[in-house]
Amino acid sequence: MEPIKKFELSKEYLERLQTGIAASDTAYILDSLDGVNVADIAAILDELDTSESLYVLRLIESQLAADTLIELSDTTLEKILQELETKEIASWIELMDSDDGADILNFFSEKEREEVIAEIDDRLKLEQILELLRYEEDTAGGIMAKEFIRANKNWNIVQTINEIRRQAENVEKIYSIYVVNNKQQLLGRVSLKKIILTAAETKIEDIIDENIISVPVYMDQEEVATLMRKYDLESVPVVNAKNKLVGRITVDDILDVVQEEADEDIQAMAGVSADIEESDSVFTISKARLPWLLIGVIGGLLGAKLIGFFEGGLSKYLALASFIPLVAATGGNVGIQASSLIVQSLASKSAFDDTPWQRFFKGFLVALLNGFVLGGFVFLVVIYLYGFEPLFGITVGFALFCVVLLSSFMGTVTPLVLHRFGINPAIASGPFITTTNDLLGLAVYFGVAMLLLNL
Amino acid sequence: MEPIKKFELSKEYLERLQTGIAASDTAYILDSLDGVNVADIAAILDELDTSESLYVLRLIESQLAADTLIELSDTTLEKILQELETKEIASWIELMDSDDGADILNFFSEKEREEVIAEIDDRLKLEQILELLRYEEDTAGGIMAKEFIRANKNWNIVQTINEIRRQAENVEKIYSIYVVNNKQQLLGRVSLKKIILTAAETKIEDIIDENIISVPVYMDQEEVATLMRKYDLESVPVVNAKNKLVGRITVDDILDVVQEEADEDIQAMAGVSADIEESDSVFTISKARLPWLLIGVIGGLLGAKLIGFFEGGLSKYLALASFIPLVAATGGNVGIQASSLIVQSLASKSAFDDTPWQRFFKGFLVALLNGFVLGGFVFLVVIYLYGFEPLFGITVGFALFCVVLLSSFMGTVTPLVLHRFGINPAIASGPFITTTNDLLGLAVYFGVAMLLLNL
Numbered sequence: 001m002e003p004i005k006k007f008e009l010s011k012e013y014l015e016r017l018q019t020g021i022a023a024s025d026t027a028y029i030l031d032s033l034d035g036v037n038v039a040d041i042a043a044i045l046d047e048l049d050t051s052e053s054l055y056v057l058r059l060i061e062s063q064l065a066a067d068t069l070i071e072l073s074d075t076t077l078e079k080i081l082q083e084l085e086t087k088e089i090a091s092w093i094e095l096m097d098s099d100d101g102a103d104i105l106n107f108f109s110e111k112e113r114e115e116v117i118a119e120i121d122d123r124l125k126l127e128q129i130l131e132l133l134r135y136e137e138d139t140a141g142g143i144m145a146k147e148f149i150r151a152n153k154n155w156n157i158v159q160t161i162n163e164i165r166r167q168a169e170n171v172e173k174i175y176s177i178y179v180v181n182n183k184q185q186l187l188g189r190v191s192l193k194k195i196i197l198t199a200a201e202t203k204i205e206d207i208i209d210e211n212i213i214s215v216p217v218y219m220d221q222e223e224v225a226t227l228m229r230k231y232d233l234e235s236v237p238v239v240n241a242k243n244k245l246v247g248r249i250t251v252d253d254i255l256d257v258v259q260e261e262a263d264e265d266i267q268a269m270a271g272v273s274a275d276i277e278e279s280d281s282v283f284t285i286s287k288a289r290l291p292w293l294l295i296g297v298i299g300g301l302l303g304a305k306l307i308g309f310f311e312g313g314l315s316k317y318l319a320l321a322s323f324i325p326l327v328a329a330t331g332g333n334v335g336i337q338a339s340s341l342i343v344q345s346l347a348s349k350s351a352f353d354d355t356p357w358q359r360f361f362k363g364f365l366v367a368l369l370n371g372f373v374l375g376g377f378v379f380l381v382v383i384y385l386y387g388f389e390p391l392f393g394i395t396v397g398f399a400l401f402c403v404v405l406l407s408s409f410m411g412t413v414t415p416l417v418l419h420r421f422g423i424n425p426a427i428a429s430g431p432f433i434t435t436t437n438d439l440l441g442l443a444v445y446f447g448v449a450m451l452l453l454n455l
Numbered sequence: 456m457e458p459i460k461k462f463e464l465s466k467e468y469l470e471r472l473q474t475g476i477a478a479s480d481t482a483y484i485l486d487s488l489d490g491v492n493v494a495d496i497a498a499i500l501d502e503l504d505t506s507e508s509l510y511v512l513r514l515i516e517s518q519l520a521a522d523t524l525i526e527l528s529d530t531t532l533e534k535i536l537q538e539l540e541t542k543e544i545a546s547w548i549e550l551m552d553s554d555d556g557a558d559i560l561n562f563f564s565e566k567e568r569e570e571v572i573a574e575i576d577d578r579l580k581l582e583q584i585l586e587l588l589r590y591e592e593d594t595a596g597g598i599m600a601k602e603f604i605r606a607n608k609n610w611n612i613v614q615t616i617n618e619i620r621r622q623a624e625n626v627e628k629i630y631s632i633y634v635v636n637n638k639q640q641l642l643g644r645v646s647l648k649k650i651i652l653t654a655a656e657t658k659i660e661d662i663i664d665e666n667i668i669s670v671p672v673y674m675d676q677e678e679v680a681t682l683m684r685k686y687d688l689e690s691v692p693v694v695n696a697k698n699k700l701v702g703r704i705t706v707d708d709i710l711d712v713v714q715e716e717a718d719e720d721i722q723a724m725a726g727v728s729a730d731i732e733e734s735d736s737v738f739t740i741s742k743a744r745l746p747w748l749l750i751g752v753i754g755g756l757l758g759a760k761l762i763g764f765f766e767g768g769l770s771k772y773l774a775l776a777s778f779i780p781l782v783a784a785t786g787g788n789v790g791i792q793a794s795s796l797i798v799q800s801l802a803s804k805s806a807f808d809d810t811p812w813q814r815f816f817k818g819f820l821v822a823l824l825n826g827f828v829l830g831g832f833v834f835l836v837v838i839y840l841y842g843f844e845p846l847f848g849i850t851v852g853f854a855l856f857c858v859v860l861l862s863s864f865m866g867t868v869t870p871l872v873l874h875r876f877g878i879n880p881a882i883a884s885g886p887f888i889t890t891t892n893d894l895l896g897l898a899v900y901f902g903v904a905m906l907l908l909n910l
Contacts, residue, residue: 011807035666039685047807165652173689174648175630192647193629197620211490229714230494232707234628234689251706252687255713259684262717263799269724270795270884271788278800278809282820289792290825296788297829297855300781301836307777314776321769321776322762325783325893326755332787333726333751333886337744340725344718345733352466352502354733365737370745374752381756400752429725431788438780 009040014047021052026059033060042071046279050079058088066095070103075280081107090119097172098125099145099253102132131246140224141217143257144238144247147171150178153187153205157198160190175235178245179208186237186245188212214239217246224249225257226348265343268424269336271296271431292431299435303442310446313455319388320449323396324442330374330400331407331441332434338363338411339429346419356416363412364405371404391452399448403441410437464495469502476507481514488515497526505534513543521550525558528732536562545574552627553580554600554708557587586701595679596672598712599693599702602626605633608642608660612653615645630690633700634663641692641700643667669694672701679704680712681803720798723879724791726751726886747886754890758897765901768910774843775904778851779897785829785855786862786896787889793818793866794884801874811871818867819860826859846907854903858896865892 013032020028033041033056041060045053045068053076057065069077069092081089081104093101093116105113120126128146135141147170151160160177176189188210198207214237215224228236228251238247267275271292276285307314307324314320345353354362379397382388414433415425449455468487475483488496488511496515500508500523508531512520524532524547536544536559548556548571560568575581583601590596602625606615615632631644643665653662669692670679683691683706693702722730726747731740762769762779769775800808809817834852837843869888870880904910 009805009807014807037666037668037686039687043805043807161651164648168648168652173646175689191628192651193619193623196616196647196651197623211492213492225710229707229710231492232494234630234706251689251710252684255680255684255706255710258710258713258717262713262720265717265721266724266795266799266884269721270791272792272795276796278796278814278817279807282817282824285796285817286821286824289789289821290828293785293788293792293825293829294832296784297781297833300778300784301833301841303780303784304777304841307780308774311773311777315770315773318766318770319763321779322759322766323755324776324779325758325762325897326752328780328783329751329755329758329787329889329893330748332784332889333748334744336725336886337727337748340721340727341731341733341740344721350464350498352464352469352498352734359733362733362737362740366741366744369737369741370748373745374748377749378752378756386756386759429721431791434784434787438784442780 009043014044017044018048018052021048021055029056029059038064038067039071041068042073045080046073046076050076050083053080054083062092063095066092070096070100073277074275075277077104078107086112086115087119089116090121093129094120094122094125097145097147098128098132099143099247101125101129102142105129105133106137135217138221139217140215140219140221140238140249141247143221143224143253144217144249146247148178148235148237148248149174150180150184150245151190151204153179153181153203153208155204156201157195157204158200160195160204164195173250175250176237177204178237178248179204180245184245185243186212186214186239189237212237214243214245215249216241221257222261222347225254225261228254229258261347264424265347265426265429268426269340269429296431296435299439303439306439306442307446310450310455313446313450313453316455317392317449317453319392320446323382324445326378326396327399327403327441327445328438331403331437334367334370334404334407335411335414335433335437336429338367338408339415339425339433342412342415343425343429346415346425359412359416360409363408367405367408370408371401374404375401395449395452398452399445402444402448403437406440406444407437410440464498469499472499473503473507476503476510484511484514493519493522494526496523497528500535501528501531505531505538508535509538517547518550521547525551525555529730530735532559533562541567541570542574544571545576548584549575549577549580552600552602553583553587554598554702556580556584557597560584560588561592590672593676594672595670595674595676595693595704596702598676598679598708599672599704601702603633603690603692603703604629605635605639605700606645606659608634608636608658608663610659611655612650612657612659613655615650615659619650628705630705631692632659633692633703634659635700639700640698641667641669641694644692667692669698669700670704671696676709676712677716677802680709680716683709684713716802719879720802720881720884723881724795724884751886751890754894758894761894761897762901765905765910768901768905768908771910772847772904772908774847775901778837779900781833781851782855782858782896782900783893786858786892789822789825789859789862790866790869790888790892791884793822793863794870794880794888797867797870798880798884801870801880814867814871815864818863822860822863825863826856829859830856850904850907853907854900857899857903858892861895861899862892865895 017032093104149164149167149171151163174192176191178189179187181187188208189212190204190207194207213231217238217240235248235250237245240246272288273291276288375397378400379393382396383390383393411433414428418428419425472487548559604619604622604626606618629647631646633644634642636642643663644667645659645662649662668686672693672695690703690705692700693704695701727743728746731743830852833855834848837851838845838848866888869883873883874880
């Protein structure tokens with residue numbers, strides 16, 4: 001017995017479905033999709049061809065089709081939307097929550113969007129979507145939904161339950177009832193549990209929980225996520241500048257935000273420029289990887305020129321070449337470590353964070369300590385194990401020490417600067433920092449060698 | 456007006472509080488903490504000394520102290536638990552949810568744990584905690600709570616509401632009522648919304664939603680997170696092998712899991728070995744960073760030996776040294792890109808994933824394409840811009856091509872192998888892959904040079 005799901009996705013299932021589609025066996029298709037969760041249907045459509053997916057979407061019940069549409073991967077969704085007729089899209093958007101409808105419209109150019117909007121008959125839904133489209137996609141306003149239950153503070157429990165009944169179909173998940181005054185300003189919340197356990201005539205304002213956290217429409221989605229995580233919120237009301245309640249964000253959307261931001265950071269660190277998946281084509285994957293690789297290669301070519309300048313010294317002291325990879329690799333590693341700590345603390349900033357100067361000072365102390373340990377270690381190995389003369393050992397060890405200090409400084413500064421300019425600082429933990437540190441490291445290494453070895 | 460929170464953490468606030476603590480000004484302390492969210496109180500205590508934190512915890516109301524305790528950072532919590540008396544800990548654990556109580560007990564050695572357990576008077580709570588302690592910490596059983604509302608399928612709405620009333624104090628957040636049969640086996644769920652909107656005499660089994668997703672106690676927490684994210688669940692029931700309902704996991708815990716796993720991966724990629732924060736001491740940070748740096752340095756020293764073998768060739772063709780950083784850096788970058796894609800797909804595995812052979816083949820094609828582009832580019836620059844002879848250009852370009860292929864292969868294999876052995880595959884995207892690829896890259900580079908340049 002498998003208690004997790006009644007239904008398991010498998011390649012065999014997929015193949016049978018494809019055969020069914022090829023044979024236009026509608027009875028078989030509908031039967032095999034019966035009772036399958038929308039997220040699973042979406043996962044199946046992600047694997048099918050666009051024409052097959054379209055066939056299935058048009059076959060199943062409209063509400064299910066609308067729900068499936070918003071669960072599709074972006075790549076699949078984009079292909080399908082291009083094939084759909086304006087009327088079809090509009091009718092499905094009418095069946096979606098406002099935030100999902102707005103997300104779908106965001107896939108279109110301004111002109112196409114207007115065409116779809118013209119076909120939406122549900123006035124209220126249209127109004128809600130148009131409002132949501134005004135907000136930046138990655139802010140509280142951009143991810144909130146207009147579907148939520150609001151109660152006036154003067155209502156009693158019975159009136160509130162009637163409102164819940166009226167909205168029951170629109171609002172799928174109810175966590176809290178938000179309490180507002182006559183100006184629609186947010187005053188607090190009442191939990192569903194409290195509604196159930198309180199006498200029918202009790203007034204909402206008598207059971208209101210005023211200790212409530214709300215977020216402004218312009219707040220960055222990452223900040224909303226941090227807040228909801230910190231305060232263990234399952235939903236958070238969104239207010240405008242006048243504290244008017246304009247929407248709510250639920251935790252399932254935030255879970256996606258947290259995962260997406262983490263994936264973005266990891267991709268930035270790995271030097272992959274677009275959001276790619278393993279199932280993408282060879283060309284797509286290659287295209288997403290080449291830019292950073294090329295930057296690395298150009299850095300390497302500049303490095304070659306740099307080393308070329310020191311050819312005279314190198315020919316006198318050939319062993320210098322042997323330690324190039326050591327210096328370069330350590331610089332890269334130190335830079336990534338330093339920057340990742342800064343990136344992490346930028347993501348979860350708190351009132352008690354160190355100031356930039358404290359950060360530099362602390363980073364400097366850590367680098368001093370690590371540089372000393374690593375430089376000393378290399379010095380010992382170079383003269384005792386490898387049998388070079390002491391001066392050469394000092395050169396390599398001291399150069400390494402300097403490279404650790406410099407790379408640590410670069411690793412601290414770069415993410416702070418990128419962050420200041422509104423660029424994802426995680427980029428600084430990737431090929432960017434390695435490439436810059438390689439070049440700086442080489443310059444320092446040969447500079448120290450010239451000086452100490454009198455080249 | 457600041458609609459986000461009524462209270463803002465600040466360094467000034469912290470300093471005033473510390474003055475209050477030093478002066479044992481209990482009235483001031485209690486007043487300044489009044490109405491402050493537990494998560495914020497915990498953030499404040501994280502900044503105080505252990506003795507100051509203890510003073511505050513013992514001063515505030517016990518329930519608040521218990522709630523604050525579980526919100527503290529692990530480092531602070533550990534220090535505080537060491538200072539507390541067994542009786543105190545036990546009395547606070549009685550006020551916690553069972554899963555939090557179990558988490559606290561997991562900080563102690565077996566002997567200390569037994570001592571605390573002996574002081575817990577609440578029989579039911581103790582039983583629940585003892586059950587939870589049996590499960591691995593990072594499985595569904597380890598993160599679930601025993602506090603949830605269950606209704607028998609034969610109950611009606613009134614009976615169910617009575618159960619909610621009875622449990623209201625224990626179960627803070629109710630998302631769903633889980634429906635069980637007489638054997639306590641999970642049959643389905645009923646939403647609170649439905650309870651509110653259904654007539655009092657209606658039987659639970661008439662409004663049950665049987666299309667429910669549950670997880671087994673042994674499921675890995677990362678898998679639970681993927682499931683809850685995929686199916687947009689705010690809570691998920693946990694069942695044992697006989698489908699008996701034994702607990703529930705709420706999404707706020709999962710949000711933490713997602714963030715922790717992401718942080719872990721990023722730290723693994725950055726080559727930081729322990730969970731450190733910016734506020735940790737210089738020695739702690741240094742200690743967490745040194746191991747991977749040392750491994751990198753040892754790799755570099757081996758690289759130096761390797762290059763030493765080719766000294767003869769190098770002396771004939773000094774320009775070879777110039778392109779060492781290019782080859783090493785590209786190898787590292789390619790390896791990290793390839794491995795990060797595998798790590799990502801391992802984390803969100805689906806039924807339609809490629810087999811290892813398909814992965815190798817696709818990775819090989821991408822590497823072939825990228826290697827060709829990069830190798831060709833370098834070849835052109837080396838002979839036309841840098842003015843080297845064609846054979847040397849071919850050597851560098853072809854070596855780079857080989858290094859791209861090899862690094863891509865290593866980047867694909869390493870995470871798969873680590874994953875197979877139960878090690879976090881993200882390590883493979885960090886210093887480990889860079890160090891190995893550096894060495895392999897050097898060997899390939901000089902190997903190709905020996906062959907083509909006849910050294």
